[in-house]
Amino acid sequence: xxxxxxxxSGSGYIPTSxxxxxxxxxxxxxxxxxxxxxxxxxxxxxxIGYGSSAVVYNAYYKPLxxxxxxxxxxxxxxxRNQIDELRRETxxxxxxxxxxxxxxxxxxxxxxxxxxxxxxxxxxxCLDIMKTAYPDGFDEVSIATILKQAxxxxxxxHKNGHIHRQVRAGNLLMDDDGSVLLADFGVSSSLMxxxxxxxxxxxxVGTPCWMAPEVMEQAGYDYKADIxxxxxxxIELATGHAPFAKYPPIKVLMLTLSNDPPTLDRDSTKxxxxxLLKEMIDSCLQxxxxxxxxxxxxxxxxxxxxxxxxxxxxxxxxxxLPPLEQRPPKSMKEKTTxxxxxxx
Amino acid sequence: MNxxxxxxxxxxxxxxxxxEYIQKLDGPxxxxxxxxxxxxxxxxxxxxxxxxxxxxxxEIVAQLAQEVYSNNLLQLLVDNIAKFEFEAxxxxxxxxxxxxxxxxxxxxxxxxYLCTRDYILFTLIHGYENQEIALNCGMxxxxxxxxxxxxxxxxxxxxxxxxxxYVEMNTFDIASxxxxxxxxxxxxxxxxxxxxxxxxxxxxxEKYTLLLQSTNYVTKRQSLKLLGEILLDxxxxxxxxxxxxxxxxxxLMMNLLKDRSRNIQFEAFHVFKVFVANPNKNKPVLDILxxxxxxxxxxxxxxxxxxxxxxxxxxxxxxxxxxxxxxx
Numbered sequence: 001x002x003x004x005x006x007x008x009s010g011s012g013y014i015p016t017s018x019x020x021x022x023x024x025x026x027x028x029x030x031x032x033x034x035x036x037x038x039x040x041x042x043x044x045x046x047x048i049g050y051g052s053s054a055v056v057y058n059a060y061y062k063p064l065x066x067x068x069x070x071x072x073x074x075x076x077x078x079x080r081n082q083i084d085e086l087r088r089e090t091x092x093x094x095x096x097x098x099x100x101x102x103x104x105x106x107x108x109x110x111x112x113x114x115x116x117x118x119x120x121x122x123x124x125x126c127l128d129i130m131k132t133a134y135p136d137g138f139d140e141v142s143i144a145t146i147l148k149q150a151x152x153x154x155x156x157x158h159k160n161g162h163i164h165r166q167v168r169a170g171n172l173l174m175d176d177d178g179s180v181l182l183a184d185f186g187v188s189s190s191l192m193x194x195x196x197x198x199x200x201x202x203x204x205v206g207t208p209c210w211m212a213p214e215v216m217e218q219a220g221y222d223y224k225a226d227i228x229x230x231x232x233x234x235i236e237l238a239t240g241h242a243p244f245a246k247y248p249p250i251k252v253l254m255l256t257l258s259n260d261p262p263t264l265d266r267d268s269t270k271x272x273x274x275x276l277l278k279e280m281i282d283s284c285l286q287x288x289x290x291x292x293x294x295x296x297x298x299x300x301x302x303x304x305x306x307x308x309x310x311x312x313x314x315x316x317x318x319x320x321l322p323p324l325e326q327r328p329p330k331s332m333k334e335k336t337t338x339x340x341x342x343x344x
Numbered sequence: 345m346n347x348x349x350x351x352x353x354x355x356x357x358x359x360x361x362x363x364e365y366i367q368k369l370d371g372p373x374x375x376x377x378x379x380x381x382x383x384x385x386x387x388x389x390x391x392x393x394x395x396x397x398x399x400x401x402x403e404i405v406a407q408l409a410q411e412v413y414s415n416n417l418l419q420l421l422v423d424n425i426a427k428f429e430f431e432a433x434x435x436x437x438x439x440x441x442x443x444x445x446x447x448x449x450x451x452x453x454x455x456x457y458l459c460t461r462d463y464i465l466f467t468l469i470h471g472y473e474n475q476e477i478a479l480n481c482g483m484x485x486x487x488x489x490x491x492x493x494x495x496x497x498x499x500x501x502x503x504x505x506x507x508x509x510y511v512e513m514n515t516f517d518i519a520s521x522x523x524x525x526x527x528x529x530x531x532x533x534x535x536x537x538x539x540x541x542x543x544x545x546x547x548x549x550e551k552y553t554l555l556l557q558s559t560n561y562v563t564k565r566q567s568l569k570l571l572g573e574i575l576l577d578x579x580x581x582x583x584x585x586x587x588x589x590x591x592x593x594x595x596l597m598m599n600l601l602k603d604r605s606r607n608i609q610f611e612a613f614h615v616f617k618v619f620v621a622n623p624n625k626n627k628p629v630l631d632i633l634x635x636x637x638x639x640x641x642x643x644x645x646x647x648x649x650x651x652x653x654x655x656x657x658x659x660x661x662x663x664x665x666x667x668x669x670x671x672x
Contacts, residue, residue: 034475037514075561076605083566087520091479094517097430107516112561112605114516160434296396 035061035068035117037108042117044070048324058120058325061105067120068105076112090116092162100153102173102183121181123174124324129317130169130240132327136270137238140277141306142316146172147234148299148307149180154230155295157182158223167229168210169236176318178310208252209242213287216253224289227298231284235264238273261285276303355391355404358384359411366420369427378429385428385435392442409443413457418443422467422484426477433480441487455491462497469503472510472522482521489525492533499540504529508551512563523566530570534579541574541583549587556596561605568600568611575618588619591628598636601643610648613661620664634671641668 035041042059049056054073061068075083093104093116106117123129126146130138138146150172157164164171164182171184212228214221236242243262244252256262262285264278280303286292293301321327353361362384368377391408394400412418421436428436443454458464465488471481488494498504507529510522530537541548555567575584587593597619600612619629633640644665651657 075565076607078607080569080607080611083520083562084524087517087524090517091521095434095479108514109516109519109560109562114562294396 033105035106036063037106039108039110039115042068042070042115046325059117061117069118069120071116071118073114073116074112075109075114086114092157096157096160096162098153098156099179100149100181101156102181118183119175121173121183122176122324123318123321124327125170125183126172126174126180126237127168127170128324128327129174129321130237133321134317135240137240138317139271140238140273141308142313143234143237143277144304144307145178145310145312146174146180146237147230148304149310150182150233151230151295151299151304153180153182154226155299158226158295163221163223164226164229165215166210167226168233168242172233174313174318176314178313178318180310180313208249208256209244211253211256212289213256214289216257221289223294224292227284227292227295228289230295230298231281232262234277234281234284235262238264238269238271238277261287274303276301279303353387355408355411358388358391358408359415359417362388362417363415363420366424369424374427378427378432382429382432382435385432385439388439389435389442392439405446409446409453412443413453418454418457419461419464419467422464422471422481425471425480426474433477437480437483440484444484444487444491452491455493458488459493459497462501465494465497466501466503469498469506472506472513472518475515475518478518479521482518482525485525486528489528489532492536495529495533496536498529499536504540505547505551508555511555511567512558512560514560516562519560520562520566523563527566527570530574531577534577538579538583541580545583545586553593553596556600561608564603565605565608565611568608568615572611572614575615584618588622589626589629591632594619594629594632598632601647606648613647613657617660617664620667630671633668637668637671641665644668 041062043062044057044059046058047055048058048069054071057070057072059068059070060066073086075086078086090104090107093102094107097103102118102121104116104118106115108115124132137143150167154164154167166184167182171182173181173183175181208216210229210232212221212225215225232242244255247255261282264273264281266273266275266278280298280301283293283301284298362381365377365380365384368374369381371377388408391404392400418440421440425433425436444452446452446454465485468481468485468488471485472478489498507522507526511519511526513519513522552567552571555563556571558564558567574580575587594616597612597616601609601616603609603612619625620633622629625633644661647661648657
């Protein structure tokens with residue numbers, strides 16, 4: 001295996017999209033076999049995404065000559081208790097098998113680096129597709145088709161006791177057949193395991209734009225927090241950005257906590273959207289988590305009746321799109337923040 | 345009224361069907377058997393946990409538990425889990441763990457059941473050898489380990505030493521899951537662990553030293569941290585005294601203080617400090633410290649100085665420096 005550091009020097013351009021917002025795909029969701037744990041079996045090529053402590057590479061799994069995405073995480077950047085955190089995360093991925101949830105083909109350690117191998121989803125993230133060709137958002141049918149798939153994945157995760165905690169367009173990856181998969185359980189936590197969660201751990205919990213009010217307040221939260229993020233993601237797909245995207249993190253926290261929930265302003269969007277979309281969004285963006293529908297309930301919302309088969313997305317969105325590695329690098333900077341992990 | 349919805353099966357029927365289909369797993373219609381098993385397990389799980397509309401009914405749960413014990417279903421499930429479908433494997437863990445938590449007054453019937461059938465625990469431990477079932481078995485094991493009697497059974501068997509191999513496996517999630525279970529065994533129930541470590545001191549620490557020297561970064565770092573926790577636990581005072589009386593152990597820690605990884609250095613510091621703080625150092629240990637006095641002072645003076653906000657660490661470091669300066 002080529003060492004990641006040697007890859008850096010040879011690369012012509014480096015896309016700056018955040019880790020998880022890029023990746024992976026041509027294997028399709030059916031590919032759930034376990035790959036080898038031998039780093040020598042992987043040919044690591046150009047980086048396709050960066051995060052605070054991880055880099056995602058385009059790579060080939062030599063024994064099957066398959067294209068994969070490899071997330072390389074430097075464990076020495078993680079503090080004392082965070083390895084346990086990472087264990088829970090990779091386990092969530094290993095224990096989930098659903099057409100709309102990204103599979104892990106393998107996870108192994110070499111030196112102080114953790115390698116997580118996943119399928120390479122060639123269309124990239126919905127965020128990347130949007131930034132490349134649809135800066136003002138997608139049409140309503142595409143949104144319904146994307147979100148229905150994402151919601152099915154979310155429903156599966158919730159029924160298995162997991163909270164995703166990072167639902168947003170950057171973590172909805174699309175395959176070249178129009179499948180949409182939930183990715184990056186960067187900080188997803190498990191409700192099943194009630195281990196010792198005390199201590200002053202600072203955990204990355206994502207950009208606050210998608211964060212539910214109860215998560216910000218650190219009052220303890222459940223899977224309904226994902227439903228809030230799902231509502232924000234719907235606004236993102238319809239306008240090109242999350243509601244408070246232009247503000248610094250601390251301002252986003254204040255606005256979310258003190259103002260009325262954001263909504264979709266149907267008069268200011270480029271595409272025309274139905275009242276149903278706005279209703280669906282408003283049902284997710286209620287400050288009281290108990291009033292938000294579960295993923296299962298939300299799937300029955302009339303808005304999703306217009307969702308088409310996944311192949312619709314190939315025609316509607318992907319046809320004229322350059323492949324992931326040929327798209328111009330994005331210059332968007334992620335606004336991220338660290339807040340202490342809530343006690344569960 | 346829905347005429348097409350079949351009447352829900354009784355606990356007795358579910359248990360009987362499950363047993364029948366498990367026996368058919370190696371027969372000609374293996375595929376049908378696995379599918380039926382998946383369905384039955386979902387039904388059992390729903391009976392135990394309820395669903396979005398119904399809460400579990402205590403009388404039905406009691407009947408079901410009784411059927412599970414009398415048909416030896418826990419053993420059958422664990423023995424055959426590798427042949428089940430992906431989701432069914434997770435259901436086994438959920439069913440098992442629900443029954444483990446079940447209690448009648450102060451009695452835990454599932455725990456009592458397992459006490460007389462230690463081989464079920466051992467089968468679960470061996471589950472780490474098959475990556476298809478390792479995580480599922482790990483989940484059940486950790487639930488078992490909440491109970492002191494079950495932890496004792498594992499500590500008193502040779503099986504506990506299997507973990508030294510499992511934590512070294514190169515599949516990250518399985519090795520780290522095995523480590524989490526290993527740690528649970530060694531830290532949750534103080535008294536039996538102290539007794540185990542005293543009785544098996546030599547064998548245990550000979551193997552443990554290999555973990556501390558592992559080429560696997562995660563193994564090395566995690567086992568070093570766990571060592572610190574074990575030694576500093578008051579229940580393990582005798583073990584600590586014995587550990588810090590060894591010059592070899594001291595040498596090992598001094599080498600780890602210079603490890604390439606800052607995190608490993610830091611964990612090593614938390615074990616090294618116990619050697620130095622010991623008011624009754626024996627001669628071999630004193631000799632090493634005195635011989636390296638100047639180098640240790642220079643080393644510690646510049647050791648992780650950027651951790652200025654970690655007050656406890658800085659206090660401890662200052663204390664160690666003073667101790668070493670005062671030698672002889």
